[in-house]
Amino acid sequence: MPDKLIVQKYGGTSVADIDRIRSVARRCLETQLAGNDVAVVVSAMAGETNRLLALTHELHGEVNDREVDVVVATGEQVSVGLLALAIRALGGQAQSFLGHQVKIVTDDSHARARIRSIDPEPLRACFREGKIAVIAGFQGVDEAGNITTLGRGGSDTTGVAIAAALHADVCEIYTDVDGVFTADPRVVPEARQIERISYEAMLELASVGAKVLQIRSVEMGMKYGVPIHVRSSFHHQSGTWVVPEEQAMEHVLVSGIAAVRDESKITVRAVPDIPGVAAKLLSPLADAGIVIDIIVQNVSRDGSTDMSFTLPRQDRERAIAILRDQAGELCPDDRLAWSDGVAKISVVGVGMRSHAGVARRMFQLLSDEGINILMISTSEIKISCVILEKYAELALRVLHEGFDLHLPPEDRASP
Structure with a gap:
C-alpha cells in the first residue's frame, strides 16, 4: 500500500517550456518513488490562456461564452499531454485526464463555473495500475456535457477539489514563489515567509490582494479540511502550510x-x-x-x-x-x-x-x-x-x- 496520496498542482510558470515540464516530471516521479500515489493538476503553459483569450476577443468581445471556453480550455489539454509524455520519457507511467474524463461536473456559468461533483474512480483506477494521474486544471463540463472553465486561478481550485474527492493527505500548490509572505516581497523587501496560516486568515489575505492562492481554492480547502502546502517548483524547501486554525x-x-x-x-x-x-x-x-x-x-x-x-x-x-x-x-x-x-x-x-x-x-x-x-x-x-x-x-x-x-x-x- 502507498504511504500517502498526494495531489500536486503546477501553475503556468512551472510548465512554461519543455525544460520546466521535464523538471516537473522528475518531481512527480520522485514523489511516487518515495512510496506515494500521485495526482498532478496542471495549468496551461505561461501566457497561453492570455494568447487564446486574445484570439477569441478579435472575433467576440464577451468572455462568458460557450465557444470561448472551448478555445481557452485547450491550453490545459496541451500541458497534460506534454507532462504525461515527459514522465514516460523518464521511465515512469502516466495517464492524462481532461475535465470530462475525470467527470469534473460544474454549473453552466461559462468562464466562472463552480464545481458540483468529481468522480474520483478513474483516478483510483490509474493509481492501481501504478500510474501518475495528470489532470487538466481550470476546466470541467456541465450537466449537458458542454466544456466550462473555472475562471482565473481556477487550476488551484481544481487541485484542492481533486484532493478533497480523493481524500488526499495534502494538496501541494507549486508556484514561482517560495510561499505566502507577510507582504508582497517585491514592494516590502523585509517581508517574511509565513510557515503556517489558518484557512480563514489565508482566505482574507487572498480576498484583499495576496495572489498566491485563488480564493475559491482556499474555500474548498477549508470546507473539506484539505491541508494545502504552497511551495516553489524551483527548489525543494518547505513553503507555507494552510491548515485549520491552531491555538x-x-x-x-x-x-x-x-x-x-x-x-x-x-x-x-x-x-x-x-x-x-x-x-x-x-x-x-x-x-x-x-x-x-x-x-x-x-x-x-x-x-x-x-x-x-x-x-x-x-x-x-x-x-x-x-x-x-x-x-x-x-x-x-x-x-x-x-x-x-x-x-x-x-x-x-x-x-x-x-x-x-x-x-x-x-x-x-x-x-x-x-x-x-x-x-x-x-x-x-x-x-x-x-x-x-x-x-x-x-x-x-x-x-x-x-x-x-x-x-x-x-x-x-x-x-
Whole structure:
C-alpha cells in the first residue's frame, strides 16, 4: 500500500517550456518513488490562456461564452499531454485526464463555473495500475456535457477539489514563489515567509490582494479540511502550510498585509433614505456578475443618503452604464461620481479576535504619513482601508514595519 496520496498542482510558470515540464516530471516521479500515489493538476503553459483569450476577443468581445471556453480550455489539454509524455520519457507511467474524463461536473456559468461533483474512480483506477494521474486544471463540463472553465486561478481550485474527492493527505500548490509572505516581497523587501496560516486568515489575505492562492481554492480547502502546502517548483524547501486554525495562531496578532490597487470607487449622492434603495442600486450590478466590495452609506438630515462602494476597476465603466440604464431615476449624472485612483490596504490576523488596538495602530500609522482614509471595512480578523492609489506602496511598507512583521512572530510588540 502507498504511504500517502498526494495531489500536486503546477501553475503556468512551472510548465512554461519543455525544460520546466521535464523538471516537473522528475518531481512527480520522485514523489511516487518515495512510496506515494500521485495526482498532478496542471495549468496551461505561461501566457497561453492570455494568447487564446486574445484570439477569441478579435472575433467576440464577451468572455462568458460557450465557444470561448472551448478555445481557452485547450491550453490545459496541451500541458497534460506534454507532462504525461515527459514522465514516460523518464521511465515512469502516466495517464492524462481532461475535465470530462475525470467527470469534473460544474454549473453552466461559462468562464466562472463552480464545481458540483468529481468522480474520483478513474483516478483510483490509474493509481492501481501504478500510474501518475495528470489532470487538466481550470476546466470541467456541465450537466449537458458542454466544456466550462473555472475562471482565473481556477487550476488551484481544481487541485484542492481533486484532493478533497480523493481524500488526499495534502494538496501541494507549486508556484514561482517560495510561499505566502507577510507582504508582497517585491514592494516590502523585509517581508517574511509565513510557515503556517489558518484557512480563514489565508482566505482574507487572498480576498484583499495576496495572489498566491485563488480564493475559491482556499474555500474548498477549508470546507473539506484539505491541508494545502504552497511551495516553489524551483527548489525543494518547505513553503507555507494552510491548515485549520491552531491555538498557537491566536498569539500572532497580524499575519500579513496586502493591497489591491486595481479598484474603483463609485458614489451616488442624495439617494432617498428609504427601504429597498440599496437593493435597487446594487441588484442590477450583482445580476451582471459585478462584485461589490466595501459599501459605506451616510445619512444626512434632509432624509437622503450618500452611498459609496468599491469594485474592480475593470468593471467600473460597465457598472456606470448599468446604473444609468437600470437605476437612472436614483442616480442621474449630476449625483453620480467615480474615481479610478484608489486602492485597498488590509491587515489580517487571527489574533485580532482577542487583541484590541489593531485599528488604532493602523489608523495612526497611516495618519503619521499623511495618508487619508476614504473608506473603512472590518471583519473579525481583518481591517481594510480605501486610500488613494498613489500611497499604496508607502502604506504597505509603513504598516509592515509598524506591526513588526519583519520580526519573527514571538518578537513582535503588542498594540
